[in-house]
Amino acid sequence: xxxxxxxxxxxxxxxxxxxxxxxxxxxxxxxxxxxxxxxxxxxxxxxxxxxxxxxxxxxxxxxxxxxxxxxxxxxxxxxxxxxxxxxxxxxxxxxxxxxxxxxxxxxxxxxxxxxxxxxxxxxxxxxxxxxxxxxxxxxxxxxxxxxxxxxxxxxxxxxxxxxxxxxxxxxxxxxxxxxxxxxxxxxxxxxxxxxxxxxxxxxxxxxxxxxxxxxxxxxxxxxxxxxxxxxxxxxxxxxxxxxxxxxxxxxxxxxxxxxxxxxxxxxxxxxxxxxxxxxxxxxxxxxxxxxxxxxxxxxxxxxxxxxxxxxxxxxxxxxxxxxxxxxxxxxxxxxxxxxxxxxxxxxxxxxxxxxxxxxxxxxxxxxxxxxxxxxxxxxxxxxxxxxx
Numbered sequence: 001x002x003x004x005x006x007x008x009x010x011x012x013x014x015x016x017x018x019x020x021x022x023x024x025x026x027x028x029x030x031x032x033x034x035x036x037x038x039x040x041x042x043x044x045x046x047x048x049x050x051x052x053x054x055x056x057x058x059x060x061x062x063x064x065x066x067x068x069x070x071x072x073x074x075x076x077x078x079x080x081x082x083x084x085x086x087x088x089x090x091x092x093x094x095x096x097x098x099x100x101x102x103x104x105x106x107x108x109x110x111x112x113x114x115x116x117x118x119x120x121x122x123x124x125x126x127x128x129x130x131x132x133x134x135x136x137x138x139x140x141x142x143x144x145x146x147x148x149x150x151x152x153x154x155x156x157x158x159x160x161x162x163x164x165x166x167x168x169x170x171x172x173x174x175x176x177x178x179x180x181x182x183x184x185x186x187x188x189x190x191x192x193x194x195x196x197x198x199x200x201x202x203x204x205x206x207x208x209x210x211x212x213x214x215x216x217x218x219x220x221x222x223x224x225x226x227x228x229x230x231x232x233x234x235x236x237x238x239x240x241x242x243x244x245x246x247x248x249x250x251x252x253x254x255x256x257x258x259x260x261x262x263x264x265x266x267x268x269x270x271x272x273x274x275x276x277x278x279x280x281x282x283x284x285x286x287x288x289x290x291x292x293x294x295x296x297x298x299x300x301x302x303x304x305x306x307x308x309x310x311x312x313x314x315x316x317x318x319x320x321x322x323x324x325x326x327x328x329x330x331x332x333x334x335x336x337x338x339x340x341x342x343x344x345x346x347x348x349x350x351x352x353x354x355x356x357x358x359x360x361x362x363x364x365x366x367x368x369x370x371x372x373x374x375x376x377x378x379x380x381x382x383x384x385x386x387x388x
Contacts, residue, residue, distance in 0.1 A: 037065075090216075179312060183312075187303075199218045202218040206218055
């Protein structure tokens with residue numbers, strides 16, 4: 001007789017595939033909401049410990065996420081819709097050609113065609129953003145609802161996920177949970193905080209140097225903080241090149257020195273190290289691979305999905321290496337020894353790898369994490385049923 005669990009599992013796989021196909025237009029939004037809810041889980045727990053109801057704590061945490069996304073969207077709207085004319089004038093002010101001379105040789109670089117392409121691209125993006133505004137608003141509302149729902153049913157969702165993991169392998173789920181949490185914290189909290197600080201530091205610098213559209217340039221500097229290795233240094237070098245094209249060598253040197261110190265170096269020296277202590281130690285090379293590969297494969301959501309997948313693969317590789325290192329290879333023939341992971345540490349309860357770690361499962365006796373309704377404000381509308 002077929003196990004009922006296999007039947008339900010197969011039906012769930014088919015239903016999940018159908019849902020992905022039918023809801024593919026909002027998959028990125030849902031994924032974004034899930035990762036944000038993952039990061040805001042500790043915030044919701046702290047609010048619960050302070051005596052707030054489950055509904056109120058989830059609502060406050062969701063409001064924080066919603067307002068943060070709105071704050072990130074506003075600069076794009078300002079640049080692409082409100083200040084688009086200034087950005088275009090800035091690009092059109094670049095000379096049509098620049099003559100470079102060195103060692104008696106001269107080379108004329110034509111920039112007019114490049115400027116025309118960039119101006120046309122900016123105008124097209126601004127038009128698309130204005131046309132897609134209603135859809136973006138709907139996705140923003142959906143994002144808020146998904147974050148709230150996941151935070152409101154946090155414990156129940158976690159228990160349902162753990163039920164799919166065999167008891168003897170929940171230490172692996174614990175490790176993956178920790179790595180995902182640290183990676184997402186690094187991607188959201190550290191990067192967003194560093195990007196916001198970069199914006200605040202870059203704005204007065206660009207105003208001081210008299211660049212047109214300083215808000216747009218500062219916004220671009222903050223966004224570039226998400227690009228590993230390169231960061232806002234690319235913008236600084238581009239602006240220095242622009243100054244050279246205008247014949248202002250002094251201005252080029254000034255923006256390289258001041259911009260490099262204030263915009264490129266200061267956030268990484270003063271802000272990122274203070275927050276990075278809570279993040280996963282993912283090598284910058286792997287992070288760069290995840291970032292570039294994710295963006296090229298799935299678009300903007302790859303900024304989060306790419307490094308997250310690479311971090312999980314890295315954690316799995318580390319765990320697999322640790323498990324394989326537990327197997328002792330006997331080089332001398334006839335010498336008995338453990339040849340399977342299950343033989344290692346036998347008789348030692350603390351050395352058993354099948355011992356699940358505590359901390360991932362919710363304690364049903366902890367009122368701060370209990371999903372059961374504790375009062376009228378927290379009671380789920382379950383149609384009168386008292387059991388789940």
